[in-house]
Amino acid sequence: MSRLESMRRRLSAQIDGLNWAANQIADIKGDVLELGLGNGRTFDHLRQQLPDRRIWVIDREMNAHPSCVPPRSDFLQGDAAEMLQQLARAGVRLALVHYELGIGVADHDTALSTKMSQHIAPLMAPGGLIISQDPMEGFDPIKGPDSVDAKRYLFYRA
Numbered sequence: 678m679s680r681l682e683s684m685r686r687r688l689s690a691q692i693d694g695l696n697w698a699a700n701q702i703a704d705i706k707g708d709v710l711e712l713g714l715g716n717g718r719t720f721d722h723l724r725q726q727l728p729d730r731r732i733w734v735i736d737r738e739m740n741a742h743p744s745c746v747p748p749r750s751d752f753l754q755g756d757a758a759e760m761l762q763q764l765a766r767a768g769v770r771l772a773l774v775h776y777e778l779g780i781g782v783a784d785h786d787t788a789l790s791t792k793m794s795q796h797i798a799p800l801m802a803p804g805g806l807i808i809s810q811d812p813m814e815g816f817d818p819i820k821g822p823d824s825v826d827a828k829r830y831l832f833y834r835a
């Protein structure tokens with residue numbers, strides 16, 4: 678599979694996974710967290726699918742497309758571990774986390790997602806969902822939508 682084909686699969690999996698998760702959390706109270714703003718594509722999709730939820734966004738850089746810049750009040754710029762602790766101190770409760778801090782290097786990404794899991798856990802509302810390309814620890818793995826290859830995108834319930 679070419680990298681271009683792989684990218685198409687990843688984008689399809691992200692759209693299907695985010696749409697599925699947005700429906701799953703309908704009865705769960707809490708905010709949403711986009712962990713890794715990057716260009717802002719998945720943030721833009723989340724705010725389209727979940728217009729009534731507050732969407733917190735964490736990234737150490739602001740490189741989003743101008744149309745995808747989050748409101749200043751909802752953007753925490755800095756190291757993710759520190760920003761997650763800041764949210765916890767503010768008493769934020771999350772119904773959904775989309776995790777995408779990885780750089781596509783398996784060892785690096787798994788070490789980072791494992792470390793971040795412990796900072797995400799205290800923020801989660803009971804039954805809240807975490808969806809991620811990298812493995813998380815301390816949450817129950819669940820099956821996502823049928824259209825998404827289980828190895829490509831991972832789904833967890835808190």
Ligand SMILES: C[S@@+](CC[C@H](N)C(=O)[O-])C[C@H]1O[C@@H](n2cnc3c(N)ncnc32)[C@H](O)[C@@H]1O
Pocket residue numbers: 712713714715716717718719720735736737738740755756757758777778779780
């Ligand atoms: C793959 S990009 C996110 C892509 C984004 N979801 C999108 O749809 O465009 C990963 C982002 O995570 C951020 N990042 C990586 N490690 C981080 C860390 N430890 N703390 C804060 N931000 C981090 C990078 O700056 C980068 O913008």
